[in-house]
């Protein structure tokens with residue numbers, strides 16, 4: 001189950017999270033970001049690396 | 064858009080445009096695909112570079128120079144300012160115009176370019192990369208190529224699809240945010256300002272780069288590890304509230320800078336990586352405009368030659384060519400970064416006190432590192448290699 005949540009309307013599509021995701025689970029188009037539930041292991045590295053706090057743990061993933 | 068090219072370049076940043084141009088000038092067919100709607104925007108960059116770094120790739124033109132730089136100013140955690148004159152001319156670019164011009168130069172050399180073209184997969188011929196899959200304005204297409212040049216920036220997914228490990232440890236990414244602000248009235252137009260210290264930007268630094276008039280790029284990068292406790296955005300807002308509460312923010316961008324030596328593998332059958340995608344940024348400064356163009360120029364040329372001479376294996380010589388040109392130096396820059404990575408505020412204050420005793424005419428960047436790494440003889444040799452042998 002995906003434990004990472006994307007805050008709506010906040011992402012700047014900068015790619016920082018993509019560059020550190022070990023699973024290639026993040027898809028980033030010009031103005032669209034999605035995390036693949038299938039690939040994500042909830043390692044939380046993207047949460048820590050996002051410069052502007054877009055990514056958060058959801059209810060399942062409080063760490 | 065045809066179904067077949069000699070070379071497809073993914074990404075229309077400086078590294079991609081230069082790679083494409085250098086290849087096209089040799090006489091091969093080149094296609095550049097860029098996912099954003101416009102080349103050059105958004106600008107995720109503080110736009111600082113040097114005359115030396117860019118002069119081989121473009122004629123210097125006032126249309127893309129926002130400021131000419133002669134000095135550094137280091138600001139210690141206590142606010143002490145140490146000015147150091149640069150031994151070469153620096154620029155703050157207008158990257159919107161700069162990137163656009165580089166793409167135009169590629170077009171003039173014969174490259175085709177499309178924007179809003181999102182590359183989402185690779186084609187293979189046995190184990191060799193043989194082209195790309197692209198979503199072009201909602202239409203999925205497959206295009207063949209003899210060589211794919213991955214110039215897709217920090218994300219660097221294209222290389223991954225070819226089986227190259229491009230992702231980096233989250234500690235090694237500088238997580239950045241920047242405002243382009245107006246009403247910044249306390250800076251000189253010829254000086255770059257750097258603030259150091261745990262309270263400003265742990266594991267990184269805060270920069271103020273003049274953009275002409277009273278405008279400036281004000282931003283910072285913190286290591287991913289520091290970002291675990293507090294985000295780059297909170298650090299920057301703390302600084303802005305304290306230092307420039309009445310400013311006007313004209314642009315806000317986030318971004319990531321890989322602060323590592325170049326990837327071990329940047330070439331494989333049918334594909335090479337250039338620029339940020341290859342992690343060709345200088346790991347100490349985070350500067351990647353000039354080094355990305357250097358990587359692009361080497362890669363573009365070698366890719367074209369491997370096609371024209373029908374020697375696919377020659378493509379792999381790109382790795383050594385890059386290593387000899389800058390790769391080895393970046394390893395040394397990375398050592399210096401590691402040497403100062405854990406500096407406490409006290410260390411920075413001590414350093415700034417030591418520097419302030421040196422007369423302005425005698426200060427240099429090399430001297431600064433000598434002082435900073437005085438207790439680390441091994442790194443002093445690296446400092447000497449970088450700054451005292453030319």
Ligand SMILES: Cc1cc2nc3c(=O)[nH]c(=O)nc-3n(C[C@H](O)[C@H](O)[C@H](O)COP(=O)(O)OP(=O)(O)OC[C@H]3O[C@@H](n4cnc5c(N)ncnc54)[C@H](O)[C@@H]3O)c2cc1C
Pocket residue numbers: 073074075076077078079096097098099107108109110111112180181182183214215216217218239240241282317318319320337338339340344349350351352353355
């Ligand atoms: C906040 C910040 C400040 C910086 N300050 C400086 C500085 O002062 N000086 C300096 O020298 N460097 C600086 N850098 C680094 C510099 O911006 C980069 O090194 C430089 O832009 C790298 O060029 P590039 O061509 O490799 O990648 P980019 O310029 O990032 O270009 C990559 C392009 O590929 C496109 N792309 C990505 N994926 C796909 C896909 N799947 N399909 C199609 N297109 C794709 C992207 O949209 C992008 O346009 C800074 C970086 C940041 C984040």
Ligand code: SF4
Pocket residue numbers: 004020021022023024025026035039040041042043044045046047
């Ligand atoms: S939690 Fe880990 S695996 Fe999942 S998207 Fe983030 S970085 Fe990738």
Ligand code: SF4
Pocket residue numbers: 010011012013014015016017018028033049050051052053054055317
């Ligand atoms: S790091 Fe943050 S702002 Fe950048 S693309 Fe990822 S979620 Fe968006």
